[in-house]
Amino acid sequence: MDELHTTRTPLAGQMAAADRPGSRPQSIAVGIILNPKHPATLWAYAELVPELRNVGAHYRSMTTSVERSGRWQAAQLIAWGADTIIILGGDGTIRATAPVLAAADILTFLVPTGTANVLSRHIGLRSSRHAIDLCLGTIASIIRGGDPPNLRNVPINTAEFQTADGARHRTEFISLAGIGGDARAVAHHRSAPGLLGYAWGAARALFAADFTASTADTASMRDTASTRERTAGTGEGTASGQVWSVMVSKVTRPAGPIAVFPEARIGAQTFSMLTVGPFPLSPIGRCRAWAGIAAACLRGKPDAHRLMNYRRTTETTVAVESPVPAQLDGDFIGDCLDLRVSTGEKTLLVSAPTA
Numbered sequence: 162m163d164e165l166h167t168t169r170t171p172l173a174g175q176m177a178a179a180d181r182p183g184s185r186p187q188s189i190a191v192g193i194i195l196n197p198k199h200p201a202t203l204w205a206y207a208e209l210v211p212e213l214r215n216v217g218a219h220y221r222s223m224t225t226s227v228e229r230s231g232r233w234q235a236a237q238l239i240a241w242g243a244d245t246i247i248i249l250g251g252d253g254t255i256r257a258t259a260p261v262l263a264a265a266d267i268l269t270f271l272v273p274t275g276t277a278n279v280l281s282r283h284i285g286l287r288s289s290r291h292a293i294d295l296c297l298g299t300i301a302s303i304i305r306g307g308d309p310p311n312l313r314n315v316p317i318n319t320a321e322f323q324t325a326d327g328a329r330h331r332t333e334f335i336s337l338a339g340i341g342g343d344a345r346a347v348a349h350h351r352s353a354p355g356l357l358g359y360a361w362g363a364a365r366a367l368f369a370a371d372f373t374a375s376t377a378d379t380a381s382m383r384d385t386a387s388t389r390e391r392t393a394g395t396g397e398g399t400a401s402g403q404v405w406s407v408m409v410s411k412v413t414r415p416a417g418p419i420a421v422f423p424e425a426r427i428g429a430q431t432f433s434m435l436t437v438g439p440f441p442l443s444p445i446g447r448c449r450a451w452a453g454i455a456a457a458c459l460r461g462k463p464d465a466h467r468l469m470n471y472r473r474t475t476e477t478t479v480a481v482e483s484p485v486p487a488q489l490d491g492d493f494i495g496d497c498l499d500l501r502v503s504t505g506e507k508t509l510l511v512s513a514p515t516a
Contacts, residue, residue, distance in 0.1 A: 189245065189304055192238030193222035194231055194258055196250030201274035205249050205289045209272070212293070216301045225250065231257030239265050245303075247296055249289075251275015252335065252490040255509075259317050260333050263507040268309055270296040270512050277491050279336050283412045283427050284313060285514040299512050311515050314508035315427060316411070325484035325496045333505065334489040336427060337415050340479050340500045341374070341406035342366045342437065344486035347493045367451060371439045372485050375401040378434065379476040379503075405438030407479045409502050415491070419458045424473065430504055431473040438468055476503035 191213060195202050206222070213220050221241055223234040231250075235258040238246060245268040248254055252275060262269050272292040273281035286292045299309050320338055321331045345366035377399045408415075409432035410422040425433035437454075440447045450468060457466040464471045484496035 189218050189300060190241075190243050191218045191220040191300065192235075192241065192243030192246045193220055194225065194234045194238070194246060194248050194250070194254065195222060196225045196231075196254045196274070199250065199274045199276070201289060202249045205272050205274050205293060208290070209247070209249070209293050209296070212297050213300070216297060217304055218300055225254060225257070230254065232261055234258070235261040239267065243267065245270065245300070247272060249274050252277060252279050253492045255280055256334055256490045256492070259315075259335060259509045260507065263317055263509045266510060268312070268510050268512065270299070272296065277416060279412055279415055279491065280315070280427070282414070283336070284315070284511065291514075295512060295514060309512060311513055313428065313511050313513045315511055316430070317505045317507045317509055318411075318432075319503050319505050320489055321501045322487060322494065323498045324494075325498065330494075332489070334502075335509075336412045336490055337408065337410050338487075338489050338500065338502045339406055339408035340481070340485055340487040340497060341372060341404060342369050343406045343408055344488035344493060345369045347486075347488040347491055368444070368447060369405070371403040371405050373402065373482045374404050374407055374436075374485075375399070375480045376407060376436070377478045378472065378474040400436070403439035404436050405440055407434070407436050407477075409434045409474070409477060420461060421458060421463060422471075423461070423463065424471065431475050432477070432502070432504065434472050434474050434477055436470045440468065477501070 193206070193209070195206055197203065210220070210222075221238060221243070223237060225231050225234060231248075231254050235246065239261065246258070246262055247270040248258060249272045251273065254275065255271065258269075270292070271281050271284070271286060272289050273286055274289055278286075281292065286295070295311075299311075303309055315335065317333050317335065318338075319331065320334050321329065323329050343366070410425045411427050411429055411432060413420045413422050413425050415421055422433040422435065440450050454463065454466050454469060457463050457469065463469050478499060478501040480499040481497070484498055487494050487497040487500050
């Protein structure tokens with residue numbers, strides 16, 4: 162699916178023209194990136210395209226693939242001259258395209274058609290239809306000469322990691338990173354379709370063995386039920402010991418309705434960091450521990466449980482003794498020997514509902 166429709170007028174030129182008395186922009190060029198592996202994407206695309214034509218927009222659409230997950234498509238559409246980009250997909254598609262779109266400072270619309278759609282949920286997009294309506298309304302406003310309303314800057318974070326084969330990698334992510342039990346859950350999610358796969362993966366990960374991890378944070382702050390205090394010393398927090406998982410997040414609810422990271426905010430300059438564990442060795446003890454964590458989360462106070470240790474940080478490095486699964490934005494990236502994450506300076510400009 163690769164469609165190109167007629168000519169275009171640059172968005173910046175349209176805005177300038179709109180400032181002149183008696184002038185009015187005539188069109189807008191829209192680039193569409195869609196992930197076809199999700200059935201919801203094809204439905205949303207069929208709903209979106211006729212309505213784009215109705216509002217007078219010209220568009221070009223490009224699909225992602227295993228080999229090209231979005232970065233290349235974003236660059237091609239910008240080179241074509243897209244004034245704005247619409248992404249039909251999930252968090253993985255957003256993560257792949259975001260660095261290119263942020264560098265171009267191009268307005269981006271998100272239409273959630275993935276499995277978890279974490280970022281879309283946290284900026285207030287309730288459904289694909291809701292997102293399409295917002296997109297069409299904003300584009301129509303731009304064509305009439307108005308300024309795009311309800312814009313948000315979403316920070317793009319960086320991750321560096323070493324995989325089990327010794328290779329080092331550097332990439333970006335948006336909202337969530339982790340190593341250990343949470344990534345084990347992600348690694349097994351393809352055992353069943355959709356959210357059921359994530360549930361099955363999570364069930365298998367509950368009894369995964371703890372592992373030894375060393376963490377080093379920059380500008381960290383401890384988050385507990387009773388205090389918010391900066392880590393003493395040189396501004397770095399360090400720890401080493403047995404854990405089940407280490408995660409950083411900028412969203413309160415990475416999966417489901419429970420606020421696992423109450424202090425997290427998508428636009429924050431710091432991560433909410435969570436170390437889980439260590440758990441009792443006996444199955445009964447572990448079940449009791451998980452029951453206690455679940456109860457604390459349901460009460461809205463996960464930081465009250467002794468195995469849920471929170472702090473805030475701008476950068477952290479997690480090193481392990483032997484390879485452990487790791488994930489970025491809910492996508493498994495392999496078994497890793499270390500994972501370093503830091504808050505980035507680039508931001509993705511997205512259209513979002515009024516808060």
